[in-house]
Structures are given as structure tokens and as C-alpha cells.
Amino acid sequence: MNQTIKRMLLAGLFAGLLVVFAQTQSSPVKQVAPGVWVRLGDRTRNQPANAGWVIFKDYVLVVDANFPWGAKEILPEIRKTSNKPIRFVFNTHYHGDHAFGGNIFTDEGAQIVCSSDCAAESKTKGQADWDRDRATGDYSLKAYKLAHPTISFGNSMAFDDGEHRVELILMGPGHSKGDAVAWLPKEKILFTGDLCVNWGTGNNAADADADHDNWLRALDRMAALAPSIVVVGHGTLGGLSDLRAQHTYMADMIDTVRRGIAAGKSEDEIAQTDLTRHKIGSDKARNVSSLKAVYKKLKP
Numbered sequence: 001m002n003q004t005i006k007r008m009l010l011a012g013l014f015a016g017l018l019v020v021f022a023q024t025q026s027s028p029v030k031q032v033a034p035g036v037w038v039r040l041g042d043r044t045r046n047q048p049a050n051a052g053w054v055i056f057k058d059y060v061l062v063v064d065a066n067f068p069w070g071a072k073e074i075l076p077e078i079r080k081t082s083n084k085p086i087r088f089v090f091n092t093h094y095h096g097d098h099a100f101g102g103n104i105f106t107d108e109g110a111q112i113v114c115s116s117d118c119a120a121e122s123k124t125k126g127q128a129d130w131d132r133d134r135a136t137g138d139y140s141l142k143a144y145k146l147a148h149p150t151i152s153f154g155n156s157m158a159f160d161d162g163e164h165r166v167e168l169i170l171m172g173p174g175h176s177k178g179d180a181v182a183w184l185p186k187e188k189i190l191f192t193g194d195l196c197v198n199w200g201t202g203n204n205a206a207d208a209d210a211d212h213d214n215w216l217r218a219l220d221r222m223a224a225l226a227p228s229i230v231v232v233g234h235g236t237l238g239g240l241s242d243l244r245a246q247h248t249y250m251a252d253m254i255d256t257v258r259r260g261i262a263a264g265k266s267e268d269e270i271a272q273t274d275l276t277r278h279k280i281g282s283d284k285a286r287n288v289s290s291l292k293a294v295y296k297k298l299k300p
């Protein structure tokens with residue numbers, strides 16, 4: 001082979017590799033197992049929550065509806081992977097960034113599924129959050145309506161067609177009252193909702209029904225499942241180490257507050273405690289609001 005052809009072949013190979021690299025780097029949509037897809041959230045366009053879907057023999061099950069403008073982008077991504085009907089959308093919890101886009105899917109014939117506690121929260125706190133919206137422009141909710149869950153479960157329910165199995169398991173109260181996770185035992189994939197994140201801005205710990213101690217127990221239960229892939233509520237695709245990091249961060253926060261109260265410190269003093277050594281706690285302002293939220297729960 002002469003040198004010119006060799007060089008051209010190498011250049012072609014390199015260009016091809018670059019394309020593959022660019023696709024895997026830039027696309028927020030990833031197939032994590034046959035028929036199991038994840039779409040990572042995009043904070044810059046106010047659709048920060050991760051979502052996913054599982055393609056069963058006869059239908060598609062979506063995990064987390066996102067905001068309506070996010071759902072409108074997720075829908076065509078699902079359509080690229082399957083033309084089966086989207087029959088179910090499981091929301092891990094009722095918070096707007098995970099659940100407010102439900103209507104985009106119910107318009108396609110889907111039903112919203114979540115835990116009974118989550119369904120109750122959707123109709124109360126969720127509806128109140130929706131009604132409070134005063135946003136204008138692209139991120140206004142005015143053009144949409146809130147689709148409440150029509151299927152709910154107590155402790156668990158499962159979708160199983162022999163090919164895929166998805167178990168929905170109540171873990172709350174933790175981040176909210178009705179937190180539930182989606183567990184795929186065959187593929188060992190866990191969708192955690194906001195019980196676990198791995199971005200740098202921590203979790204919203206301020207839900208009125210949050211239970212921070214039980215949140216730790218929920219993280220232990222999730223770790224005991226020994227998942228290979230953890231699809232966190234916000235951030236990148238993760239694994240067991242992210243459940244552990246979330247546990248360490250959360251435990252540190254709760255401990256900080258308890259010790260602060262025991263030492264007679266004020267809420268503001270406690271809230272200034274530095275937790276930025278945790279990767280998910282690198283945003284100081286978010287730590288302050290989370291520490292205050294935990295303080296409000298634990299104060300004597």
C-alpha cells in the first residue's frame with residue numbers, strides 16, 4: 001500500500017472515530033440496555049431532570065415526564081426508537097421538573113402512574129405549585145394543563161411482559177412523601193428520581209413532607225439492590241458509588257444540623273457550615289437552603 005492511500009485511510013478512520021466520539025459526547029439520549037433508554041436533562045433550557053423509557057413488546061413505559069417543554073422534546077426522541085404506543089408514564093415524584101409534562105403524554109393516550117402518596121401530593125402541593133406559576137414566555141405553564149396520576153400503588157407494582165420487568169417501589173417519604181423508584185432487576189438498572197443526584201447542586205431538601213432520616217434508609221435500600229446503572233434525578237449516568245456519595249452528603253448534612261442544635265447554634269450559624277467537600281455539595285448557596293430545610297424539620 002502506498003503512503004498516500006495509507007494516509008487517506010488513516011484520516012478517514014480518524015474522522016469516523018471523531019463522529020462516533022461527538023455523538024456519544026453530545027447526545028443526551030443513550031441506550032443503556034436493549035430497549036432501555038435514558039435522556040439526560042438540560043439545565044440550561046430549564047429541563048433539568050433525567051428521563052427514560054422502556055420498550056415493552058406492546059407499549060412504551062416512560063420514567064419521569066419532565067416539564068412540558070422537556071416532554072415535547074422527549075416525545076420525538078422516543079418516536080425515533082419505537083412506534084409502539086406510550087401507555088404509561090411513571091413519575092418518581094410529583095415535583096414539577098419531573099411531573100408537569102405529563103399532559104404531553106396523556107394527549108398521546110398514556111396514563112400517569114405513581115405511588116398513592118405521590119398521587120395525593122400531585123393533587124395538593126403539585127396543583128398549588130402549578131397554580132403559583134407566573135412565568136412568561138417559553139417556560140410558562142399557561143399553554144398546558146396538569147395531568148394527575150390515574151394509576152397508583154401502595155408499596156409496589158410491576159410491569160412484566162416476559163421480556164422486560166420494571167418494578168416500581170415506594171421509597172418515601174424522603175425527598176418528598178411519595179418518592180418511588182423504577183427497578184429493572186434483569187438489567188440491574190435503577191431510576192432514583194431525586195432521592196439521588198450527582199450534579200454539583202445537591203438536592204432540594206425543602207419539601208414539606210421530606211423525611212431526611214428515612215431518605216438515608218431509602219438510599220441503603222437502593223444500594224442493597226446492587227444496581228449496575230443508576231439513573232439519578234439530575235446529573236450524569238451513575239452507579240452504586242453515586243448512591244453512596246448521596247448517602248454521605250445527606251448524612252453529613254443531618255449530622256451537622258443535629259450537632260449544631262445540640263451546641264445551641266442558630267439556624268443561620270448552622271446553615272453556614274461548609275459542605276463543599278462533597279462533589280454534589282459544591283454549590284454553597286444550595287447547601288445553605290438545604291441545611292435550613294433540615295434545620296426546620298429537626299429544630300426542637
Ligand SMILES: [Zn+2]
Nearest residue numbers: 093095194204
Ligand atoms: Zn424533586
